[in-house]
Amino acid sequence: MGDYVRQLPQGSADMARPPSFASRFHIDVPLLLLLLALTTYGLFVLYSASGGQMSAVIRQGRFFLIAYVVMIGLAQIRLQTFARAAPWLYAVGVAALVAVAFVGVGAKGAQRWLEIAGFRFQPAEILKLSVPLALAWYLADRTLPPRLKYLVGSLALLGLPAFLILRQPDLGTALLIAASGFFVLFMAGIGWRYILGAVVVAFSSAWPVWQFVLKDYQKQRILTMLNPEGDKLGAGWNIIQSKTAIGSGGWSGKGWLQGTQSHLDFLPESHTDFIIAVLAEEFGLRGVLILMGLYLLILLRGFWIGVQAQTSFGRIIAGSLTLTFFVYIFVNMGMVAGLLPVVGVPLPLVSAGGTSVVTLMAGFGILMAVSTERRMVTA
Amino acid sequence: MPNNISLKDQHLESRIYGARTITAILIVLALLAVVLMRYSKLQITEYEKYRVESERNRVQLQPLPPKRGLIFDRNGVLLADNRPSYLLSIVSERVADLDATLAELQALLPISESDLEKFHKKRKWSRAYEAVPLRFHLTEDERARLAVNRHRMPGVIVDARLLRHYPHGELFSHALGYVGRINEQESYDLDEVDYRGTFHIGKVGVEKYYEDILHGEVGYQNVETNAHGRVLRVLERHDPIPGADLVLNLDIAVQQAAFDALGDRRGAVVAIDTATGGVLALVSKPGYDTNLFVNGISSKNYSALRDSLDVPLFNRAVQGQYPPGSTIKPMMAMAGLQSGLVTPETTVPDPGWYKLPGDSRRYRDWILRIRGTGHAPRVDLHMALRESCDVYFYDLGRRLTIDRMYEYLHPFGFGERTGLDTTSEQRGVLPSTRWKREARAQVWYPGETISASIGQGYMLSTPLQLAMATSVIATRGLRHPPRFLYSINGERVVEPDLEPIVTEDAYWDAVYRGMRAVVHESKGTAKKLAKGIQYEMAGKTGTSQVIGIPQNAVYNEADVAERHRHHGLFIAFAPLDAPTIAVAIIVENGGGSSVASPIARHVIDAWLLRDAG
Numbered sequence: 003m004g005d006y007v008r009q010l011p012q013g014s015a016d017m018a019r020p021p022s023f024a025s026r027f028h029i030d031v032p033l034l035l036l037l038l039a040l041t042t043y044g045l046f047v048l049y050s051a052s053g054g055q056m057s058a059v060i061r062q063g064r065f066f067l068i069a070y071v072v073m074i075g076l077a078q079i080r081l082q083t084f085a086r087a088a089p090w091l092y093a094v095g096v097a098a099l100v101a102v103a104f105v106g107v108g109a110k111g112a113q114r115w116l117e118i119a120g121f122r123f124q125p126a127e128i129l130k131l132s133v134p135l136a137l138a139w140y141l142a143d144r145t146l147p148p149r150l151k152y153l154v155g156s157l158a159l160l161g162l163p164a165f166l167i168l169r170q171p172d173l174g175t176a177l178l179i180a181a182s183g184f185f186v187l188f189m190a191g192i193g194w195r196y197i198l199g200a201v202v203v204a205f206s207s208a209w210p211v212w213q214f215v216l217k218d219y220q221k222q223r224i225l226t227m228l229n230p231e232g233d234k235l236g237a238g239w240n241i242i243q244s245k246t247a248i249g250s251g252g253w254s255g256k257g258w259l260q261g262t263q264s265h266l267d268f269l270p271e272s273h274t275d276f277i278i279a280v281l282a283e284e285f286g287l288r289g290v291l292i293l294m295g296l297y298l299l300i301l302l303r304g305f306w307i308g309v310q311a312q313t314s315f316g317r318i319i320a321g322s323l324t325l326t327f328f329v330y331i332f333v334n335m336g337m338v339a340g341l342l343p344v345v346g347v348p349l350p351l352v353s354a355g356g357t358s359v360v361t362l363m364a365g366f367g368i369l370m371a372v373s374t375e376r377r378m379v380t381a
Numbered sequence: 382m383p384n385n386i387s388l389k390d391q392h393l394e395s396r397i398y399g400a401r402t403i404t405a406i407l408i409v410l411a412l413l414a415v416v417l418m419r420y421s422k423l424q425i426t427e428y429e430k431y432r433v434e435s436e437r438n439r440v441q442l443q444p445l446p447p448k449r450g451l452i453f454d455r456n457g458v459l460l461a462d463n464r465p466s467y468l469l470s471i472v473s474e475r476v477a478d479l480d481a482t483l484a485e486l487q488a489l490l491p492i493s494e495s496d497l498e499k500f501h502k503k504r505k506w507s508r509a510y511e512a513v514p515l516r517f518h519l520t521e522d523e524r525a526r527l528a529v530n531r532h533r534m535p536g537v538i539v540d541a542r543l544l545r546h547y548p549h550g551e552l553f554s555h556a557l558g559y560v561g562r563i564n565e566q567e568s569y570d571l572d573e574v575d576y577r578g579t580f581h582i583g584k585v586g587v588e589k590y591y592e593d594i595l596h597g598e599v600g601y602q603n604v605e606t607n608a609h610g611r612v613l614r615v616l617e618r619h620d621p622i623p624g625a626d627l628v629l630n631l632d633i634a635v636q637q638a639a640f641d642a643l644g645d646r647r648g649a650v651v652a653i654d655t656a657t658g659g660v661l662a663l664v665s666k667p668g669y670d671t672n673l674f675v676n677g678i679s680s681k682n683y684s685a686l687r688d689s690l691d692v693p694l695f696n697r698a699v700q701g702q703y704p705p706g707s708t709i710k711p712m713m714a715m716a717g718l719q720s721g722l723v724t725p726e727t728t729v730p731d732p733g734w735y736k737l738p739g740d741s742r743r744y745r746d747w748i749l750r751i752r753g754t755g756h757a758p759r760v761d762l763h764m765a766l767r768e769s770c771d772v773y774f775y776d777l778g779r780r781l782t783i784d785r786m787y788e789y790l791h792p793f794g795f796g797e798r799t800g801l802d803t804t805s806e807q808r809g810v811l812p813s814t815r816w817k818r819e820a821r822a823q824v825w826y827p828g829e830t831i832s833a834s835i836g837q838g839y840m841l842s843t844p845l846q847l848a849m850a851t852s853v854i855a856t857r858g859l860r861h862p863p864r865f866l867y868s869i870n871g872e873r874v875v876e877p878d879l880e881p882i883v884t885e886d887a888y889w890d891a892v893y894r895g896m897r898a899v900v901h902e903s904k905g906t907a908k909k910l911a912k913g914i915q916y917e918m919a920g921k922t923g924t925s926q927v928i929g930i931p932q933n934a935v936y937n938e939a940d941v942a943e944r945h946r947h948h949g950l951f952i953a954f955a956p957l958d959a960p961t962i963a964v965a966i967i968v969e970n971g972g973g974s975s976v977a978s979p980i981a982r983h984v985i986d987a988w989l990l991r992d993a994g
C-alpha cells in the first residue's frame with residue numbers, strides 16, 4: 003500500500019509519512035484540542051470564581067496536568083485490556099463500596115470516603131467508569147440487542163453498586179451511575195419496549211420513592227427547586243442567588259472579574275458546583291453559548307468516535323461515556339439555573355476539584371483508546 | 382472473542398448503533414436546547430429583574446442620619462450634647478433563625494426584656510432590610526465579645542452613632558425636655574424619608590418643640606456590601622445636613638440657683654429676662670434624669686417616675702395650675718388704677734373682714750386670724766400691697782366686677798397660654814361670667830368675685846403666667862412673650878411683642894412702690910429678704926389654698942397632712958430702677974410664702990450679681 007501511495011504525487015501525503023506524533027501516542031487530536039480549549043476557558047472562570055486567587059488556578063492546573071497524563075496514559079491501553087480488566091475493576095469498586103459501608107469515613111451525615119494510608123478517596127468515583135466498562139464488557143460478547151436474560155444480568159450488575167451508593171447516602175452519584183449503566187444498555191440497542199417500560203416504572207415509583215426512599219434533606223432539595231422563594235435564607239438561598247447571578251449577566255455579562263454576585267459572596271459554592279453561575283454572570287449568555295458549543299463539539303466527537311469504532315465494546319463504551327458526560331453537563335447546568343434539584347454534580351472540567359476531573363479525563367482516555375484503535379485497524 | 386464475533390450480526394449491530402447514536406444526539410440537542418432556553422429566559426427575558434435583584438444585593442442605600450443640633454445656654458454652656466454610642470442592631474431579613482440569633486446574643490451580653498419587646502415591636506413596622514436597634518450603649522467589653530462572634534451571626538450589626546446626652550441631667554429636665562426612641566405612633570406620623578436611620582425624636586419640652594430645627598436633613602450613601610452585609614466601598618454619598626444648634630435664653634447660673642434654692646421641695650421657679658421675655662430659668666421639682674429616656678427608659682424606672690406621688694414627670698412650671706393668691710394683687714391694683722376706681726390715695730375701711738351689701742356673710746382678711754382686727758382703720762393702695770390686705774381688694778373687686786377684672790387682668794397673660802416654646806403648657810383660668818357660663822353652665826355669683834379679687838376661687842395660673850405678669854409690671858406694660866430660644870445657628874430670633882399696656886406712669890409708680898415696700902419696708906410681708914440685699918427688689922407674696930394636687934394620686938396617711946398645707950408663692954422683679962429680671966415661684970404645700978420668697982432672692986442674686994460673685 004505504501005508503494006502505491008508513493009506513486010501519487012498529490013495524494014494524501016500524510017498516509018505515506020511515518021505515523022504522526024498524535025497517532026503514535028493514540029491521541030485524538032480534535033478531542034484533545036476541544037478539551038484544551040474547555041479546560042483553559044474553565045481556568046479563566048475559576049480564577050474569577052475563586053476571587054482572583056492564582057493559587058486556586060495553579061492547584062486546578064496541577065489537577066488538569068495529572069488528568070491529561072492519566073488520559074493519555076489510558077489512551078495507550080488496548081481496548082481488549084479494558085474489557086479484560088473491566089470485571090476486576092468492577093469487583094474492586096463494589097468491594098470498596100461495601101468497605102465504605104463498614105469502615106468508611108463520613109462528613110455531613112454521609113459516609114462516602116475510604117481512607118487508605120492517609121489518602122481519602124470516594125470508591126463511587128471508580129464506579130463511574132467501571133460500571134459502564136463492566137456492562138459493556140458483559141454485553142459486548144453477546145448478540146446485540148441483548149436478550150432479556152442478559153438484560154436482567156446487566157440490571158443486577160448496575161443495581162448493586164447503585165444501591166450501595168444510595169445507602170451512603172448519595173442520591174446524585176447513585177443516579178449518575180445508574181444512568182451511565184442505562185446508557186450502555188441503550189447504546190447496546192435494548193428494545194424500545196424495555197425503555198418505555200422503564201420510564202413507566204420510574205414514573206409510577208415516584209410516589210413510593212418519595213414516601214419511603216428519599217431522606218428529608220433530599221425531599222427538601224426537590225421542594226426548594228420547585229419553590230426557592232419558600233425558604234429565602236435557607237435552602238432556597240443558593241438557587242435564588244445563582245439565578246440572580248445568571249440573569250444579571252444578561253447577554254454580554256458584567257465582564258471578567260466583575261461579577262458582583264460571586265465576588266461579594268452572594269453566590270455559594272461559586273468555584274465548585276455553582277461555577278456556571280459565575281461564568282454566566284461575567285460572560286453573559288454569550289459565554290454560556292461558547293461553553294455549550296464546546297461541550298456540544300466534544301459530545302459530537304464522542305459520538306463520532308463511537309460510530310467509527312470497530313468493536314461492539316468500543317462502540318458501546320464510547321457512546322455511553324459520551325452520554326454520561328452529557329448528563330453531568332445537563333444536571334449541573336440545569337440545577338444551577340433552577341431546572342433540577344440541587345445535587346452534588348460539578349460542571350465537567352470547569353468546576354474546581356481533582357477527583358471529578360481525573361475521572362472525566364480517564365473517560366476521555368478510554369474514548370481516545372477507542373478512537374485510535376479504529377485508526378490502527380484501518381492503518 | 383473471535384468465536385463470539387462470528388455469532389454476531391455486525392451489520393445489524395452497527396445499524397442499530399447508528400440509529401441509537403442519532404437518537405442520542407437528538408435527545409442531547411433537545412435537552413441542551415431546554416437548558417439554553419432556560420438560560421436565555423434568565424439572561425434575556427428576565428434580565429432586568431435579575432439585574433435589579435443583583436444590584437439590590439450589591440448596593441445598599443444607607444441612610445446617613447443627621448447630627449442633632451446642640452443646645453446651649455446663653456453663655457454658651459452645653460446643655461444637650463451628642464455622644465458616640467455603639468449600638469447593636471439586626472437586619473432580620475439576613476438572619477436565618479432570629480430566635481436562635483437572639484438567644485445567642487443574649488448569651489453574649491445582657492439584653493433586657495424591654496429591649497427585646499421594643500425590638501420586636503419596631504421590627505413589625507420597619508421596612509425590609511432595615512437595621513432594627515436591639516441594644517444601645519454597648520460597652521467596650523460587649524463590643525469585643527460581639528466582634529469575636531459576629532462572623533457566625535450574619536445580619537447582626539454593631540455600629541457607632543451619636544446619641545443625645547444631657548451633661549446636666551436633672552437640672553434642666555423640665556426646661557429642655559428630652560429625646561427618646563421613636564415609638565410606633567410617632568413612626569406613622571413622621572416623614573419616612575427624613576427619619577430613616579434616626580432612632581430618636583424630641584419627646585417633650587424644647588427638644589420636641591424645636592424637633593424640626595434640631596433634627597437636620599437626612600443624607601444617604603450607596604454602599605457596596607457583600608453577602609455578610611459588610612460595607613466594601615462607598616459608591617455615592619450625600620452628606621446629611623446637621624440640625625441647627627440652638628442657643629437658649631436660659632442661664633445655667635440662674636437655673637442652678639433656682640434648682641438649689643428649691644431644694645427638696647415640690648414646686649416651680651420661672652425667671653424671665655424682662656428685656657426680651659427670654660426664660661432665664663425654669664425649674665420644676667422634682668425632676669428626673671433626662672438621660673434615662675434617651676435609650677429607652679426601663680419600665681421599672683418609668684413606673685417609678687409615673688406613679689410617684691410627687692409626679693416628677695409633671696412640669697409644674699408650665700402645666701401646674703395654681704390659685705395665684707395674693708400674687709394677683711399688684712395686677713389687681715393696676716386694674717383699679719386704670720379703671721379709675723381707686724387712686725393711690727383712696728382708702729378703704731378695714732375691720733378685718735368684708736361684707737357684700739345685702740349679704741350677711743363675712744369675707745375675712747387673713748390678718749383677722751392673727752391680730753383679731755384689720756391692718757389699719759383705713760388702708761390705702763401702698764399698705765394694701767405691702768401688707769397684702771384682702772379687704773382693700775375685696776372692695777376693689779366688687780366695684781370692678783368680674784368681667785372688668787377679666788378685661789384688665791387678661792393683658793397680663795392670665796387665662797391664656799403664654800406661647801412659650803415648649804410642650805404641654807396649660808392656660809390656667811381667668812374667670813368671667815362668660816367663662817363660667819361656658820365652662821360650668823352656671824351664672825356668676827357676686828361672692829365669687831370676692832374670692833377672685835385675691836386670686837382664689839376659680840382663678841388659676843401657671844408659674845410661667847405669673848412670671849410673665851410680673852415681667853409686664855416690671856417693664857411698665859411691655860408684653861414680650863416668654864421664650865426659651867435665643868438664636869438658631871447663631872442667628873438671633875426675635876418674636877414680635879404683644880401690644881403693650883399703655884397707661885399712666887404714675888400708676889406703675891404706685892404699684893412699684895407698693896411692691897418695693899413688700900421687701901424693703903418693715904411692715905412688708907417679705908421684709909426678711911431685704912437683709913443684706915445689694916439692690917432694690919419689688920415683690921409680692923402669696924398663699925393659696927390647696928384644692929388638690931395635680932394628679933389623682935392615692936394619698937398615704939403620712940403624706941396627707943403635709944399635702945394639705947397651703948402653697949407658698951412669690952413674685953418679684955429687680956432691680957427696681959431698671960428691672961432686668963422677673964421671677965415667679967411656687968412651693969407646693971410650703972405652708973406660706975415665707976418658703977417661696979427666699980428662693981427669689983437666690984435666683985435674682987444669681988442673675989444680678991453674676992459678675993460680682
